[in-house]
Amino acid sequence: MKTSLKKRLLAAACTGLFLATATAPAALAASGAPTTVTIDDRGSIVSADLLASLSGAQVAASLGAAKFPVPAKPQGADLYAVVYRTIGVDGRPTTASGVVALPHRSRKNLWTVTYEHGTNATKAAAGSVADGDGRAVPLMFAAAGFAGVAPDYLGLGKGPGFHPYMDAATEVSTTVDLLRAAKELAGTKGRTLSGDLLVTGFSQGGHAAMAVGKALRDDRVWRLRGVAPIAGPFDVKDAEMPAALEDRLDPRSATFYLAYWTVSMNRLHHFYDSPSEAFRDPGVEKLFDGNHTFEQIAAGLPASLRDLVTDAYLERISRPSGAVLRAMEANDDTCAGWRPGVRVKLFAGRGDGDVAYDNSLSCLRDLRARGVKAMLTDVGDVDHTTSAFLSLPQVLDWFGGVRGGDR
Incomplete structure (x- = not known):
């Protein structure tokens, strides 16, 4: 197999990212908690395990070694693997897993960033159980003072059953329910989330980011402030x-x-x-x-x-x-039917051999047709993986500016 797909799925997995850091369990519910619950319990936590507690210097070293962006003056962060209650493709109760990263210094009224990961067909490769972008990216945002959230999606990580790949409905439900779980977790750790939300994602996660943004455009709990999908298969x-x-x-x-x-x-x-x-x-x-x-x-x-x-x-x-x-x-409708009011910045590389650049052009047309303030940044004649590494620093900078009032 050529390296483009393998690089995207594996090379971004920053192997050993947390091996130098002591880990300890921090369960929020008894082991053996029921996995079938009423739908009213969606987003409640089954368990939350502390994967790592890193100083700012450790965060910088880990992200830098893996070629992920390092925020200016990075702060330390705690990284948790969370199992929470959600619904399956049939609407019935189930569980899913994901990652939540909380910053050390910033504690009150935290803005939240959700990161939607790219294509993964292996349960054991998801962020809740393995090093990779599903851990590194929420850690990156936590180091910048955000609460970082990254769902594994249904059927990956610690979730039962099959993963419904490219199913927009469950990309949304697993993300929204993990956001609820993150809010609960933050409260137990002396943090509060403001409800201000930014969304990004790569490849399949770009598709998921647009689906989540569309679903939460008029949400009463989360105030969507911006969406930045990278190289998504929107069409x-x-x-x-x-x-x-x-x-x-x-x-x-x-x-x-x-x-x-x-x-x-x-x-x-x-x-x-x-x-x-x-x-x-x-x-x-x-x-x-x-x-x-x-x-x-x-x-x-x-x-x-x-x-x-x-x-x-x-x-x-x-x-x-x-x-x-x-x-x-x-x-294929995640970019269609939006209302104006939330900015969308698309990122993609015209040389991408995995996800055609035309996907982002199609998304841009759909958004602009509805009057959404959207733009597309071409990061160059680069492969799929490289488009992510070139885009993430720009996403981090933009999200910081949005939080600071520079829209």
Whole structure:
């Protein structure tokens, strides 16, 4: 496999980020707490474990070594893995996990930043259980005096079941419920959250960031102040899928994404009765059970889309109708239907071989068509991973300015 996809999924995982720091449990609920609850309990904490307590110097060293931005005068922060109550794709109660980072010095009326992570098909690679951007980015914002929040999404990390990849509805529900949990956690630690919210995310997380922003645009609890998605697949039907089918994307990356998307959407929208209807090798479906590592998944996939899927399924995604079209339309509207009043800054690289730049152009058109004050920053002729590392310092600076009143 070319390095672009592997770099995005693995190289950003700052291995050993917290190994030098002592860890200690800080459970907020008894072990063995029930995992099925009433929907009224959404966002309540099942457990919260302290992953690390870092000084400002340790934060700077850790972020710098992993090539993440280091805020000016970084403060220390506490990082927690949180399991909380939420709802599944069927609306029934379940649990999910995520990361919350709280700054040491800033304690009152904290603005909150939620970070939506990129594509991950392995439970054990999520932020609540493994080092990576799901820990580093909320830590970065906490070091800048924000409360940093990063959901694992459904079915990843410590959550049960399968991950509904690219499902906007559950990207929103897991984020909103983790925000509630973060507010509860902050209160037990002597911090208060102001309710002012900024949202960012990378790749799948860019899609999730726009979905969350749209859902919370008029929320009564959270005041949405700005959204900054990075390289998101906002338009699968008219941007991402055509780029993949026309060989304008890295073929190995396109194969991975299409396989994952197909398996996920089939669980939600019923594309096929048997995986042999979509995949030349029906065993592909089993690769996306949440337990296979990235290397195992990569080794089990062919080199191109046409070697991955059947001719019949290739025709279905080339000319979508029925369930395939419904799945696309259900999740391609995160940039549409906004009301003006919240600024959106999109970031993407025109050289991206994983997520076509056209996705961000499509999102920009949708936003501007509704009068939203939006702009797109082209970070250059760079690959997918590099677009994130070039964008994050700008997102950090912008969010700091928004908090300071510079809109």
